[in-house]
Amino acid sequence: xxxxxxxxxxxxxxxxxxxxxxxxxxxxxxxxxxxxxxxxxxxxxxxxxxxxxxxxxxxxxxxxxxxxxxxxxxxxxxxxxxxxxxxxxxxxxxxxxxxxxxxxxxxxxxxxxxxxxxxxxxxxxxxxxxxxxxxxxxxxxxxxxxxxxxxxxxxxxxxxxxxxxxxxxxxxxxxxxxxxxxxxxxxxxxxxxxxxxxxxxxxxxxxxxxxxxxxxxxxxxxxxxxxxxxxxxxxxxxxxxxxxxxxxxxxxxx
Amino acid sequence: xxxxxxxxxxxxxxxxxxxxxxxxxxxxxxxxxxxxxxxxxxxxxxxxxxxxxxxxxxxxxxxxxxxxxxxxxxxxxxxxxxxxxxxxxxxxxxxxxxxxxxxxxxxxxxxxxxxxxxxxxxxxxxxxxxxxxxxxxxxxxxxxxxxxxxxxxxxxxxxxxxxxxxxxxxxxxxxxxxxxxxxxxxxxxxxxxxxxxxxxxxxxxxxxxxxxxxxxxxxxxxxxxxxxxxxxxxxxxxxxxxxxxxxxxxxxxxxxxxxxxxxxxxx
Numbered sequence: 157x158x159x160x161x162x163x164x165x166x167x168x169x170x171x172x173x174x175x176x177x178x179x180x181x182x183x184x185x186x187x188x189x190x191x192x193x194x195x196x197x198x199x200x201x202x203x204x205x206x207x208x209x210x211x212x213x214x215x216x217x218x219x220x221x222x223x224x225x226x227x228x229x230x231x232x233x234x235x236x237x238x239x240x241x242x243x244x245x246x247x248x249x250x251x252x253x254x255x256x257x258x259x260x261x262x263x264x265x266x267x268x269x270x271x272x273x274x275x276x277x278x279x280x281x282x283x284x285x286x287x288x289x290x291x292x293x294x295x296x297x298x299x300x301x302x303x304x305x306x307x308x309x310x311x312x313x314x315x316x317x318x319x320x321x322x323x324x325x326x327x328x329x330x331x332x333x334x335x336x337x338x339x340x341x342x343x344x345x346x347x348x349x350x351x352x353x354x355x356x357x358x359x360x361x362x363x364x365x366x367x368x369x370x371x372x373x374x375x376x377x378x379x380x381x382x383x384x385x386x387x388x389x390x391x392x393x394x395x396x397x398x399x400x401x402x403x404x405x406x407x408x409x410x
Numbered sequence: 411x412x413x414x415x416x417x418x419x420x421x422x423x424x425x426x427x428x429x430x431x432x433x434x435x436x437x438x439x440x441x442x443x444x445x446x447x448x449x450x451x452x453x454x455x456x457x458x459x460x461x462x463x464x465x466x467x468x469x470x471x472x473x474x475x476x477x478x479x480x481x482x483x484x485x486x487x488x489x490x491x492x493x494x495x496x497x498x499x500x501x502x503x504x505x506x507x508x509x510x511x512x513x514x515x516x517x518x519x520x521x522x523x524x525x526x527x528x529x530x531x532x533x534x535x536x537x538x539x540x541x542x543x544x545x546x547x548x549x550x551x552x553x554x555x556x557x558x559x560x561x562x563x564x565x566x567x568x569x570x571x572x573x574x575x576x577x578x579x580x581x582x583x584x585x586x587x588x589x590x591x592x593x594x595x596x597x598x599x600x601x602x603x604x605x606x607x608x609x610x611x612x613x614x615x616x617x618x619x620x621x622x623x624x625x626x627x628x629x630x631x632x633x634x635x636x637x638x639x640x641x642x643x644x645x646x647x648x649x650x651x652x653x654x655x656x657x658x659x660x661x662x663x664x665x666x667x668x669x670x671x672x673x674x675x676x677x
Contacts, residue, residue, distance in 0.1 A: 177508075
C-alpha cells in the first residue's frame with residue numbers, strides 16, 4: 157500500500173480498544189488506592205481479593221448456573237436446529253422466528269418481560285429463575301451455530317448410511333452427531349460464556365440475597381473499593397484471554 | 411402422519427420452552443402497559459420525550475461513528491496479508507470476549523478524576539483543570555462506540571473479503587479516483603454487511619442500560635435507565651412495561667427497514 161493512513165487507523169482502533177484494559181491491569185498492581193499516582197508495585201489487592209469470601213460463593217453460583225443452562229440449552233438448541241433443517245413447514249417458520257428474535261432484541265427487554273412473568277406466577281426469584289432465563293437466551297445461539305453447520309451437510313452421507321443398513325437412530329447417533337459435534341461444542345462453549353457473563357437479564361430476575369459473579373462485580377463497581385475490582389477484573393481478563401487463545405490454538409491445529 | 415408426529419416431537423422442546431419463557435412474557439409486557447390508570451399517557455409526557463430523543467440520537471451517532479471507522483478498516487483489511495488479517499481480527503475479538511461489565515469499569519478507572527488520563531490531559535493543557543471526563547453525555551457516547559465497534563467491524567470485514575477488488579481497479583481505469591470508487595463501487599458492493607453492522611450496533615445501543623448507569627450521569631440517562639428506575643426504585647411495573655413496549659417498538663423499526671432493504675437486494 158502506498159498510503160500510510162490505513163495503518164494509522166488500524167493502530168488507532170487497537171489503541172482505543174486496549175487502552176482502558178491496559179490501564180486497568182496496570183492499576184491493579186498499583187499500591188495507591190487512587191489510580192492517579194504510581195506509588196509502587198504491590199500485590200496487596202490480590203491478597204485482599206483472595207480473602208473475600210463472597211466472591212467464591214458468587215463464582216460457584218455462576219459456574220453452577222452456567223453448567224446447567226449450557227446442558228439444557230445445548231440439547232434444546234441442537235434439536236431445534238435439526239427440526240429447522242429437516243422440515244420446511246409453517247410450524248418451522250414460526251419456530252425460526254421464536255429462535256431468531258431473542259438474538260436481536262435488547263437484553264433489557266428480556267429481563268423486564270421475564271421479571272413480569274415470574275412476578276405474575278408468584279415464583280420466588282432466585283437461582284432457579286436465573287437458570288430459566290439463561291437457558292432461554294442460550295437456546296437461540298446454540299441453534300444458530302448448529303444450523304449454520306447443517307447448511308453445508310452432504311445429504312448423501314445419510315442415504316449412504318441407510319443403504320448400508322442403518323436405522324434412523326443409528327443415522328442420528330453415528331452420522332449426524334459426529335458431523336455436528338464441532339458446532340455443538342462451539343455452541344455449548346458460547347452458551348457457557350454468555351451465561352457466565354450475563355449481567356442485565358440476571359440483574360432483573362435474581363432477587364435479593366443471591367449473587368452471580370457479574371452481579372457481584374456490579375455491586376462492587378457501585379459500592380466497593382476500586383482497586384479490588386481492578387484486581388478481580390484483571391484475573392477475569394487473563395482467564396478469558398487464556399481460554400480464547402487456547403481455543404484459537406486448538407482450532408488452528410485441526 | 412408418522413413424519414408429522416416426528417416433526418412435532420423434535421420441535422416441541424425448544425418451541426414449548428420459547429413460547430413459555432419468551433413469547434408469553436413478551437406479550438405480558440404489552441398487557442401490563444395497559445394496566446393502571448394513565449400509564450400510556452404518562453410515558454408521552456415531556457419528561458420521557460427528552461429521554462427518548464436522547465436515546466435515539468445517541469444510538470444514531472454511535473452507529474454512524476462505528477460504521478465510519480469500520481468501513482475504511484474493512485476496505486484495507488480485506489486486502490492485507492492473510493497473517494495480518496488474522497492477527498487484527500483476533501485482537502479485535504479478544505477484548506470482546508472479556509466481561510462486558512469489566513470493560514465498562516475499565517473506562518471508569520481510565521477517566522476517573524484522580525486517574526492518569528485526566529492528569530495527563532490537564533498537564534498538557536488539552537483540557538482545563540475543572541473539566542470532568544466522567545458522568546456526562548460524551549463519556550456515554552465514547553463508551554458505547556467502544557463497546558459496539560466490534561459488532562460493526564466483523565460483518566463489514568466478512569462482506570469486504572467477498573468483494574471483488576478488481577471492480578475498484580476497473581473504476582480507476584475508467585477515470586475514477588480511489589475515493590470515488592470507494593463510495594460508488596465498494597460501499598454499494600458490501601451493502602449487506604453495512605446493513606447488518608448498522609442493525610447490530612443500533613439495537614443494543616437503543617437498549618443500553620449498564621453504560622449510562624456506570625459512566626453516565628443524570629444528564630445522560632437513556633430509556634434503559636428509566637425502565638430500571640421504575641422497577642427498582644418505585645416498583646411501578648405498569649410504567650416500566652409501557653416504557654419497555656415503547657423500546658420494543660423503536661427496535662422494530664430498524665429491523666423492518668433492514669428486512670425490507672434485504673429483500674429488495676435479493677430480488
